[in-house]
Amino acid sequence: MRILLTGAAGQVGGALLPLLRDQHTVIALARHEFDLSKPESLAGKLEALKPDLIINPAAYTAVDKAEDELALAFLVNGDAPAALARWAAAHDVPMVHFSTDYVFDGSGRNLWREDDPTGPLSAYGRSKLAGESAVRSAGGAHLVVRTAWVYAAQGANFMRTMIRLASERDSLRVVSDQWGTPTTARTIASVLVEILGRGADLSDVFARANGLIHLTNSGSTSWHGFASAIVEGLRSRGVPLKATEVLPIATKDYPTKATRPANSRLDLTRLKEAYGLVPPAWERALAEELDAYLETVGATPSAAGA
Numbered sequence: 001m002r003i004l005l006t007g008a009a010g011q012v013g014g015a016l017l018p019l020l021r022d023q024h025t026v027i028a029l030a031r032h033e034f035d036l037s038k039p040e041s042l043a044g045k046l047e048a049l050k051p052d053l054i055i056n057p058a059a060y061t062a063v064d065k066a067e068d069e070l071a072l073a074f075l076v077n078g079d080a081p082a083a084l085a086r087w088a089a090a091h092d093v094p095m096v097h098f099s100t101d102y103v104f105d106g107s108g109r110n111l112w113r114e115d116d117p118t119g120p121l122s123a124y125g126r127s128k129l130a131g132e133s134a135v136r137s138a139g140g141a142h143l144v145v146r147t148a149w150v151y152a153a154q155g156a157n158f159m160r161t162m163i164r165l166a167s168e169r170d171s172l173r174v175v176s177d178q179w180g181t182p183t184t185a186r187t188i189a190s191v192l193v194e195i196l197g198r199g200a201d202l203s204d205v206f207a208r209a210n211g212l213i214h215l216t217n218s219g220s221t222s223w224h225g226f227a228s229a230i231v232e233g234l235r236s237r238g239v240p241l242k243a244t245e246v247l248p249i250a251t252k253d254y255p256t257k258a259t260r261p262a263n264s265r266l267d268l269t270r271l272k273e274a275y276g277l278v279p280p281a282w283e284r285a286l287a288e289e290l291d292a293y294l295e296t297v298g299a300t301p302s303a304a305g306a
Contacts, residue, residue, distance in 0.1 A: 004051035007058030015189035036080035066124040078130030089140030094202040099132040101148035106261020122258035141203035152185040153292035166243040176224035176248030180264030181216040209274040214266035217282035
């Protein structure tokens with residue numbers, strides 16, 4: 001199968017690329033070769049590439065900047081997925097598109113189900129909702145994958161930021177009243193590959209989940225809990241840190257331009273019922289990612305404190 005994979009240099013795309021290449025021909029183009037900020041150019045490129053499956057994890061992800069760059073965010077997150085989905089539907093090509101917990105308003109304490117009402121609080125969230133809505137309404141075989149709090153050993157993300165700050169500062173101050181599930185790109189990639197292997201007819205495979213699933217690691221915590229687990233994980237691996245404490249603070253004490261949902265916990269029931277898949281706990285996934293991070297910087301758990 002010829003798979004067009006966008007965002008292969010990103011966290012999820014980068015995790016998907018080696019797994020997909022094991023069994024398929026993967027078309028992974030650089031941003032300038034397949035520019036989602038120019039959605040009018042995409043149909044022509046797709047005609048030349050002739051993929052059998054489109055997987056689109058690429059996105060505009062600068063949450064705060066999106067408040068000032070609304071047009072660009074909607075081009076990349078809304079108009080580009082719409083263009084991909086229209087072409088895919090017209091050519092009977094199935095499509096996988098990634099979305100986010102930010103499509104919800106974060107109210108209440110219940111886990112968010114796929115069919116719960118959306119209500120994004122930010123420009124980024126509105127742009128992502130526009131994209132997933134366009135994909136779902138295009139009429140082709142599709143699977144929209146909502147995920148949350150994504151990180152990896154590589155790239156710019158919360159885990160790597162906390163590692164850097166813990167080596168520079170005596171204490172860290174981290175929001176403790178926003179809840180969700182830290183989710184590794186590695187988990188997302190492995191689960192999606194499992195889903196793609198559930199049958200030869202992807203339209204049938206995707207229909208089992210009504211074209212929409214939530215996919216995170218299992219369990220939940222706050223950003224403060226996540227940061228504390230990162231610091232403790234590094235300490236247990238012998239990594240020397242300057243930080244001696246991780247202090248909880250309220251959202252109001254860490255103002256940002258874009259409003260974040262207080263409750264980003266996604267319900268994984270449909271993932272289990274449709275595909276029999278239960279992702280590993282976020283704590284276990286974090287342990288694997290910390291080990292992978294230490295490998296990328298040339299350290300090992302046993303030698304990190306040497």
